[in-house]
Amino acid sequence: MSDTGMPTGLEERYRAVCENIARAARHAGRDPQSVQLVIASKTQSADAIEALIRLGHRVFGENRVQEAYSKWPDLKQRYPDVLLHLIGPLQTNKAREAVRLFDVIETVDREKLGRALAAEEARENRRLRYMLEVNVGAEEQKSGISPGNAAELLSVCRDQLQLTVEGLMCIPPAGEQASPYFALLRKLAGELGLPKLSMGMTADYPLAIQLGATHVRIGTAIFGERKP
Numbered sequence: 001m002s003d004t005g006m007p008t009g010l011e012e013r014y015r016a017v018c019e020n021i022a023r024a025a026r027h028a029g030r031d032p033q034s035v036q037l038v039i040a041s042k043t044q045s046a047d048a049i050e051a052l053i054r055l056g057h058r059v060f061g062e063n064r065v066q067e068a069y070s071k072w073p074d075l076k077q078r079y080p081d082v083l084l085h086l087i088g089p090l091q092t093n094k095a096r097e098a099v100r101l102f103d104v105i106e107t108v109d110r111e112k113l114g115r116a117l118a119a120e121e122a123r124e125n126r127r128l129r130y131m132l133e134v135n136v137g138a139e140e141q142k143s144g145i146s147p148g149n150a151a152e153l154l155s156v157c158r159d160q161l162q163l164t165v166e167g168l169m170c171i172p173p174a175g176e177q178a179s180p181y182f183a184l185l186r187k188l189a190g191e192l193g194l195p196k197l198s199m200g201m202t203a204d205y206p207l208a209i210q211l212g213a214t215h216v217r218i219g220t221a222i223f224g225e226r227k228p
């Protein structure tokens with residue numbers, strides 16, 4: 001921590017990532033404003049997050065509902081214009097807590113979860129925005145709907161349950177070239193008429209932007225390596 005309360009190097013790393021995002025967008029012939037940085041703040045302290053909010057950043061992503069509750073009710077009360085994305089898998093029995101705290105849930109991947117979210121929206125009188133998580137690598141252990149079943153899930157969630165589904169999200173298989181998976185997600189979103197694409201993390205966000213990402217989820221490049 002420096003004496004301003006800003007963790008060492010955080011502001012510089014944040015600004016460098018913003019610059020890289022803008023550069024990648026311009027390089028792809030896109031408006032830098034068309035790419036939203038979602039700061040992945042899992043395991044990070046409320047103080048480090050607040051430092052970024054004070055720099056003017058407003059969009060964050062958390063992986064776990066319970067961890068988010070340990071930091072965000074207080075931060076959201078003090079900074080009501082912050083938008084919180086859920087970027088980790090959601091259990092149906094946590095749908096109520098998720099609907100109360102989050103603004104965007106990026107990881108809808110099954111009908112049962114869609115139904116639980118729709119029921120909680122009605123009960124809480126709160127509307128969120130959603131993305132469908134797609135298991136682009138067809139990895140057995142990974143969450144996400146398979147690409148071939150995405151159209152049906154969209155139809156149930158959007159048309160039947162009236163959830164505001166705006167896009168697709170993916171986490172490509174680790175250790176592989178990500179570009180074919182990013183291209184697959186973009187193609188699928190085009191076919192489904194969904195405008196938003198959440199793809200790209202520290203290792204590959206310039207590539208994701210080149211391939212159409214509208215949301216990049218970045219943690220390590222901003223906070224440094226996560227403590228285990």
Ligand SMILES: *Cc1c(COP(=O)(O)O)cnc(C)c1O
Binds near residue numbers: 042088201202219221
């Ligand atoms: C942690 C996480 C990120 C950010 O990963 P980094 O490599 O630290 O940038 C992005 N998306 C999801 C779903 C994550 O869990």
